[in-house]
Amino acid sequence: MNSLQATLDAFKAELESGGPPYNVPASVVEAMHRCTAELRSSGQAERAMKVGDRAPTFKLKDSEGNVVSSSALLAKGPLIVSFYRGVWCPYCNIELRALQAALPEYEKLGASIVAISPQTQPNSRRAARENGLTFPILSDTKGEVGAAFGLKFKLPGYLAKHYKNAKIDLPRFNDDPEWTLPMPARYVIGQSGTILYAEINADYTRRPEPEELLPALKKAANVSTRQALADLLSASQS
Numbered sequence: 001m002n003s004l005q006a007t008l009d010a011f012k013a014e015l016e017s018g019g020p021p022y023n024v025p026a027s028v029v030e031a032m033h034r035c036t037a038e039l040r041s042s043g044q045a046e047r048a049m050k051v052g053d054r055a056p057t058f059k060l061k062d063s064e065g066n067v068v069s070s071s072a073l074l075a076k077g078p079l080i081v082s083f084y085r086g087v088w089c090p091y092c093n094i095e096l097r098a099l100q101a102a103l104p105e106y107e108k109l110g111a112s113i114v115a116i117s118p119q120t121q122p123n124s125r126r127a128a129r130e131n132g133l134t135f136p137i138l139s140d141t142k143g144e145v146g147a148a149f150g151l152k153f154k155l156p157g158y159l160a161k162h163y164k165n166a167k168i169d170l171p172r173f174n175d176d177p178e179w180t181l182p183m184p185a186r187y188v189i190g191q192s193g194t195i196l197y198a199e200i201n202a203d204y205t206r207r208p209e210p211e212e213l214l215p216a217l218k219k220a221a222n223v224s225t226r227q228a229l230a231d232l233l234s235a236s237q238s
Contacts (some may be wrong), residue, residue: 004098004209008091012205015090028162035159040202045183048150048200055081055189056148060116060138063124068114068136074191077110078220080213083151083185085204086119087127088168092184095207096131102210103135109217111188118143118174118182143174146182151200155179188216196220 002010015022016029039045049055059069073079082099084092096115106113113135117124124137146152155163155170160179163170171177184204188197197216199208 004095004207007094007098008205008207011090011094028166031159031162035156036203036205038156039153039183042153042202044150044153045200045202048183048185048198049187049195050198051195053195053198054193055187055195056145057193058116058138058140058145058148060140060145061121062136062138063121063128065121068138070189073112073114074189074193077112078191078196078217079189080106080111080113080217081185081187081189082113082115083146083149083182084115084117085181085184086117086170086173087123087130088173089204091205091207092117093127093131095184096127096133098207098210100131100133100135102213105211105214106217109214109221111217111220114138116140116145116182118146118176118180120173120175123173140182142176142178143180143182149182149185149187151182151185152180153183155181186213188213188220190220 015024018024018026055070057070059067062068070079082095084095086092099113103113115135115137117137118140121139124139127133128137140146143152170179170181183200183202184207185198185200186208187195190196196219197213199212201207
C-alpha cells in the first residue's frame with residue numbers, strides 16, 4: 001500500500017503533466033508554484049502554533065449544524081485537528097481518506113479527530129459523503145480559528161484569477177468575500193490543552209503520514225493513565 005505522500009506525489013505528477021484528464025496549462029502550474037514559494041519564504045509556517053504552545057480553544061459547527069467544542073472533546077482524551085483547504089482540493093481529499101483509514105488506531109489510544117475548513121456546511125457534507133468520513137468536518141467561518149493557529153493567508157491575485165477560471169470560487173465555497181485559506185496543518189492536542197505534535201507546510205502538496213501522530217498520542221495516553229492512577233490513589237487516601 002502506498003504511503004500518503006507517495007499517493008500525493010503521483011497525483012501531483014499527473015495533474016502537472018498538462019495532459020488528460022486535467023489538462024492544466026503550464027501557466028497555472030507556474031502560478032501555483034510561485035504562490036507556494038512566496039508563502040514558504042514568508043516564514044508564516046514557522047510562526048504558526050507549535051509543539052509546547054497552548055492551543056486556541058474553539059466552538060465550531062459540524063456539517064449538520066451541531067456545535068462542536070474543543071474543550072468537550074479534550075475532556076474525553078487527546079484531540080487531533082486537521083486543517084484543510086476545502087472539498088475542491090484533491091490533495092486535501094486524499095489526506096482525509098488517509099486519516100479515516102487510520103481512525104481505528106487513533107481511537108484505540110482514546111483520541112478524537114476533527115477536520116477544520118473555512119468552507120460552508122453543505123460543502124463539508126459533500127466532503128464527508130464523497131470521502132466516506134465518520135469524523136466531523138467543522139466550518140471555520142471567516143477562517144477565524146485558522147487565524148488563531150497562525151495558518152490563515154490571502155491568495156495572491158495572480159492565483160485567484162486562475163482559481164476563478166477553474167471554477168474554484170472561494171468566496172462561494174466559503175461564504176466569505178476574502179480569498180483566504182489556511183495552510184494545511186495537523187495537530188495533536190493533549191488534554192491539558194498543550195500542543196504535543198504540529199506539522200505545518202506552506203506546500204499544500206506535502207502532508208505528514210497518518211502514523212506520525214501515534215508517538216504523540218501514545219505519550220498523551222500514558223500521561224492520562226498516570227493521572228488517573230494518581231487520582232485514584234488520592235481518593236483512596238482521603
